[in-house]
Amino acid sequence: MPTALHLPRVLENALWAHARRDAPAECVGAIGGHERPDGLYAHALYPLPNIAPDPVRHYLADPGHLLRALRAMQAEGLSLVALYHSHPNGPATPSRTDTQLAAYSVPYLIADLRGGSLLAYLLPDGRAVEIVLGTT
Template identity: 60%
Template sequence: MPLHLPRHLETALWEHVQREVPCECVGVIGAQGAALRALYPLRNIARDPAHRYLADPASLLRALRAMEQEGLTLAAIYHSHPHGRARPSRSDLDLAEYRVPYLIADVERHDLRAYLLPQGEEVELTIDERGTDFS
Protein backbone atom coordinates (compact mmCIF):
# COMPACT_ATOMS: atom_id res chain seq x y z
CA MET A 1 0.00 0.00 0.00
CA PRO A 2 1.52 3.37 -0.99
CA LEU A 3 2.34 5.97 1.62
CA HIS A 4 1.15 9.49 0.75
CA LEU A 5 3.16 12.14 2.57
CA PRO A 6 1.67 15.66 2.41
CA ARG A 7 4.14 18.27 1.16
CA HIS A 8 4.00 20.27 4.41
CA LEU A 9 5.04 17.18 6.40
CA GLU A 10 7.82 16.41 3.94
CA THR A 11 9.06 20.00 4.37
CA ALA A 12 8.94 19.69 8.17
CA LEU A 13 10.80 16.37 8.00
CA TRP A 14 13.63 17.85 5.88
CA GLU A 15 13.84 20.86 8.21
CA HIS A 16 14.31 18.47 11.13
CA VAL A 17 16.94 16.54 9.16
CA GLN A 18 18.89 19.74 8.46
CA ARG A 19 18.74 20.90 12.10
CA GLU A 20 20.41 17.68 13.23
CA VAL A 21 23.22 17.38 10.65
CA PRO A 22 25.85 15.92 11.12
CA CYS A 23 23.82 13.62 13.41
CA GLU A 24 20.95 11.35 12.52
CA CYS A 25 17.51 12.66 13.36
CA VAL A 26 14.53 10.57 14.42
CA GLY A 27 10.82 11.23 14.63
CA VAL A 28 7.36 9.77 14.21
CA ILE A 29 4.36 10.58 12.04
CA GLY A 30 0.74 10.35 13.18
CA ALA A 31 -2.24 9.59 10.98
CA GLN A 32 -5.99 9.67 11.02
CA GLY A 33 -6.97 6.59 9.06
CA ALA A 34 -4.68 6.47 6.04
CA ALA A 35 -4.09 10.23 6.02
CA LEU A 36 -0.76 11.36 7.47
CA ARG A 37 -1.49 14.40 9.63
CA ALA A 38 1.34 15.33 12.04
CA LEU A 39 5.08 15.01 12.47
CA TYR A 40 6.74 14.69 15.88
CA PRO A 41 10.52 15.20 16.03
CA LEU A 42 12.18 13.14 18.77
CA ARG A 43 15.51 13.44 20.54
CA ASN A 44 18.27 11.08 19.36
CA ILE A 45 20.07 9.66 22.40
CA ALA A 46 22.31 7.15 20.58
CA ARG A 47 25.92 6.92 21.80
CA ASP A 48 27.11 7.59 18.24
CA PRO A 49 24.37 9.90 16.87
CA ALA A 50 26.32 10.63 13.67
CA HIS A 51 25.86 6.98 12.63
CA ARG A 52 22.92 5.66 14.65
CA TYR A 53 19.63 6.75 16.12
CA LEU A 54 17.83 5.81 19.28
CA ALA A 55 14.68 7.72 20.13
CA ASP A 56 14.57 9.12 23.64
CA PRO A 57 11.85 7.04 25.36
CA ALA A 58 10.39 10.08 27.16
CA SER A 59 10.03 12.10 23.94
CA LEU A 60 8.53 9.08 22.17
CA LEU A 61 6.02 8.63 24.97
CA ARG A 62 5.08 12.34 24.80
CA ALA A 63 4.58 12.05 21.03
CA LEU A 64 2.42 8.93 21.37
CA ARG A 65 0.30 10.61 24.05
CA ALA A 66 -0.08 13.73 21.88
CA MET A 67 -1.20 11.54 18.97
CA GLU A 68 -3.77 9.82 21.17
CA GLN A 69 -5.13 13.18 22.38
CA GLU A 70 -5.40 14.37 18.76
CA GLY A 71 -7.15 11.19 17.60
CA LEU A 72 -4.12 9.99 15.64
CA THR A 73 -2.25 6.71 15.51
CA LEU A 74 1.40 5.95 14.87
CA ALA A 75 1.71 5.64 11.09
CA ALA A 76 5.44 5.91 10.36
CA ILE A 77 8.88 6.41 11.87
CA TYR A 78 11.54 8.48 10.16
CA HIS A 79 15.25 9.00 10.56
CA SER A 80 18.13 10.35 8.52
CA HIS A 81 21.37 8.98 7.13
CA PRO A 82 23.74 11.98 7.02
CA HIS A 83 26.51 9.89 5.47
CA GLY A 84 24.68 7.11 3.66
CA ARG A 85 21.98 6.12 1.25
CA ALA A 86 18.24 6.06 1.95
CA ARG A 87 18.38 2.30 2.53
CA PRO A 88 18.06 0.38 5.79
CA SER A 89 21.38 -0.20 7.54
CA ARG A 90 22.11 -3.36 9.53
CA SER A 91 21.29 -1.52 12.77
CA ASP A 92 18.03 -0.18 11.24
CA LEU A 93 16.98 -3.78 10.52
CA ASP A 94 18.09 -5.06 13.92
CA LEU A 95 16.35 -2.30 15.91
CA ALA A 96 13.02 -2.22 14.04
CA GLU A 97 10.26 -2.64 16.62
CA TYR A 98 7.09 -1.21 15.08
CA ARG A 99 4.95 -2.56 12.24
CA VAL A 100 4.78 0.75 10.40
CA PRO A 101 6.77 2.10 7.46
CA TYR A 102 10.20 3.52 8.28
CA LEU A 103 11.17 6.56 6.22
CA ILE A 104 14.89 7.06 5.66
CA ALA A 105 16.28 10.40 4.48
CA ASP A 106 19.58 10.43 2.57
CA VAL A 107 20.94 13.87 3.48
CA GLU A 108 23.64 14.10 0.78
CA ARG A 109 21.32 13.13 -2.10
CA HIS A 110 18.12 14.65 -0.66
CA ASP A 111 16.39 11.30 -1.21
CA LEU A 112 13.53 10.03 0.94
CA ARG A 113 12.38 6.40 0.85
CA ALA A 114 10.10 4.17 2.93
CA TYR A 115 10.52 0.54 4.01
CA LEU A 116 8.80 -2.13 6.04
CA LEU A 117 11.35 -3.33 8.58
CA PRO A 118 12.87 -5.69 9.45
CA GLN A 119 11.92 -7.30 6.10
CA GLY A 120 13.54 -4.45 4.16
CA GLU A 121 10.70 -4.30 1.63
CA GLU A 122 10.43 -0.86 0.00
CA VAL A 123 7.08 0.90 0.24
CA GLU A 124 5.91 3.26 -2.49
CA LEU A 125 6.21 6.81 -1.17
CA THR A 126 4.51 9.73 -2.88
CA ILE A 127 4.55 13.39 -1.96
CA ASP A 128 1.07 14.86 -2.03
CA GLU A 129 1.30 18.44 -3.27
CA ARG A 130 -2.22 19.28 -2.15
CA GLY A 131 -2.27 17.58 1.24
CA THR A 132 -5.33 15.61 0.07
CA ASP A 133 -6.62 12.65 2.03
CA PHE A 134 -6.15 9.63 -0.23
CA SER A 135 -7.97 7.18 2.03
Protein backbone atom coordinates in the same frame (compact mmCIF):
# COMPACT_ATOMS: atom_id res chain seq x y z
CA MET B 1 0.36 -4.45 5.79
CA PRO B 2 0.21 -0.99 4.25
CA THR B 3 1.57 -0.62 0.75
CA ALA B 4 1.64 3.18 0.61
CA LEU B 5 2.24 6.18 2.83
CA HIS B 6 0.82 9.55 1.81
CA LEU B 7 2.91 12.42 3.17
CA PRO B 8 1.76 16.03 2.68
CA ARG B 9 4.45 18.31 1.25
CA VAL B 10 4.39 20.49 4.38
CA LEU B 11 5.32 17.46 6.53
CA GLU B 12 7.97 16.36 4.04
CA ASN B 13 9.50 19.86 4.24
CA ALA B 14 9.43 19.74 8.05
CA LEU B 15 11.12 16.32 8.02
CA TRP B 16 13.91 17.61 5.74
CA ALA B 17 14.33 20.70 7.93
CA HIS B 18 14.69 18.47 11.01
CA ALA B 19 17.27 16.30 9.21
CA ARG B 20 19.31 19.33 8.14
CA ARG B 21 19.08 20.93 11.58
CA ASP B 22 20.40 17.79 13.35
CA ALA B 23 23.16 17.00 10.83
CA PRO B 24 25.79 15.67 11.06
CA ALA B 25 23.87 13.56 13.63
CA GLU B 26 20.96 11.40 12.51
CA CYS B 27 17.55 12.86 13.30
CA VAL B 28 14.63 10.75 14.47
CA GLY B 29 10.91 11.33 14.74
CA ALA B 30 7.41 9.90 14.63
CA ILE B 31 4.53 10.57 12.26
CA GLY B 32 0.89 10.49 13.30
CA GLY B 33 -2.04 9.97 10.99
CA HIS B 34 -4.78 7.59 9.89
CA GLU B 35 -4.98 4.27 8.10
CA ARG B 36 -7.42 3.96 5.20
CA PRO B 37 -8.05 1.07 2.82
CA ASP B 38 -5.71 2.61 0.22
CA GLY B 39 -2.82 3.29 2.63
CA LEU B 40 -1.57 5.39 5.49
CA TYR B 41 -2.14 9.15 5.60
CA ALA B 42 0.25 11.35 7.61
CA HIS B 43 -1.15 14.37 9.46
CA ALA B 44 1.47 15.38 12.05
CA LEU B 45 5.23 15.19 12.56
CA TYR B 46 6.79 14.70 16.00
CA PRO B 47 10.57 15.35 16.03
CA LEU B 48 12.30 13.42 18.82
CA PRO B 49 15.71 13.74 20.49
CA ASN B 50 18.31 11.22 19.30
CA ILE B 51 19.94 9.77 22.43
CA ALA B 52 22.11 7.16 20.66
CA PRO B 53 25.64 6.90 22.09
CA ASP B 54 26.97 7.61 18.56
CA PRO B 55 24.27 9.84 16.99
CA VAL B 56 26.37 10.49 13.89
CA ARG B 57 26.05 6.81 12.94
CA HIS B 58 22.87 5.62 14.70
CA TYR B 59 19.58 6.82 16.08
CA LEU B 60 17.69 6.00 19.23
CA ALA B 61 14.55 7.96 20.02
CA ASP B 62 14.30 9.20 23.58
CA PRO B 63 11.66 6.84 25.08
CA GLY B 64 10.05 9.54 27.23
CA HIS B 65 9.65 11.88 24.28
CA LEU B 66 8.31 9.04 22.13
CA LEU B 67 5.73 8.20 24.78
CA ARG B 68 4.67 11.86 24.93
CA ALA B 69 4.37 11.91 21.13
CA LEU B 70 2.21 8.77 21.17
CA ARG B 71 -0.02 10.31 23.85
CA ALA B 72 -0.30 13.55 21.84
CA MET B 73 -1.31 11.51 18.79
CA GLN B 74 -3.97 9.72 20.79
CA ALA B 75 -5.30 13.02 22.15
CA GLU B 76 -5.51 14.33 18.56
CA GLY B 77 -7.32 11.22 17.31
CA LEU B 78 -4.27 10.01 15.40
CA SER B 79 -2.21 6.86 15.52
CA LEU B 80 1.41 6.10 14.77
CA VAL B 81 1.66 5.65 11.00
CA ALA B 82 5.44 5.92 10.49
CA LEU B 83 8.81 6.59 12.04
CA TYR B 84 11.60 8.49 10.34
CA HIS B 85 15.30 9.10 10.65
CA SER B 86 18.09 10.48 8.52
CA HIS B 87 21.28 9.13 7.02
CA PRO B 88 23.32 12.35 6.70
CA ASN B 89 25.88 10.66 4.43
CA GLY B 90 23.40 8.35 2.68
CA PRO B 91 22.11 6.09 1.43
CA ALA B 92 18.33 6.10 1.92
CA THR B 93 18.30 2.36 2.55
CA PRO B 94 18.03 0.66 5.94
CA SER B 95 21.28 -0.30 7.63
CA ARG B 96 21.67 -3.65 9.36
CA THR B 97 21.12 -1.86 12.68
CA ASP B 98 17.95 -0.20 11.32
CA THR B 99 16.42 -3.55 10.38
CA GLN B 100 17.53 -5.31 13.55
CA LEU B 101 16.13 -2.66 15.87
CA ALA B 102 12.82 -2.03 14.08
CA ALA B 103 10.23 -2.49 16.82
CA TYR B 104 7.06 -1.17 15.16
CA SER B 105 5.06 -2.56 12.25
CA VAL B 106 4.81 0.84 10.55
CA PRO B 107 6.82 2.26 7.66
CA TYR B 108 10.27 3.62 8.43
CA LEU B 109 11.25 6.65 6.35
CA ILE B 110 14.91 7.35 5.68
CA ALA B 111 16.09 10.76 4.52
CA ASP B 112 19.39 10.69 2.62
CA LEU B 113 20.82 14.19 3.06
CA ARG B 114 23.70 13.62 0.66
CA GLY B 115 21.61 12.18 -2.17
CA GLY B 116 18.40 14.08 -1.45
CA SER B 117 16.11 11.05 -1.48
CA LEU B 118 13.39 10.06 0.97
CA LEU B 119 12.26 6.43 0.91
CA ALA B 120 9.88 4.34 3.03
CA TYR B 121 10.28 0.74 4.13
CA LEU B 122 8.50 -1.86 6.15
CA LEU B 123 11.08 -3.76 8.20
CA PRO B 124 9.47 -7.09 9.11
CA ASP B 125 11.64 -9.90 10.42
CA GLY B 126 14.92 -8.07 9.85
CA ARG B 127 14.42 -7.45 6.12
CA ALA B 128 13.55 -4.30 4.20
CA VAL B 129 10.49 -4.02 1.95
CA GLU B 130 10.19 -0.69 0.13
CA ILE B 131 6.71 0.81 -0.04
CA VAL B 132 5.27 3.67 -2.08
CA LEU B 133 5.81 7.10 -0.58
CA GLY B 134 3.45 9.63 -2.12
CA THR B 135 3.75 13.34 -1.41
CA THR B 136 0.87 15.74 -1.92
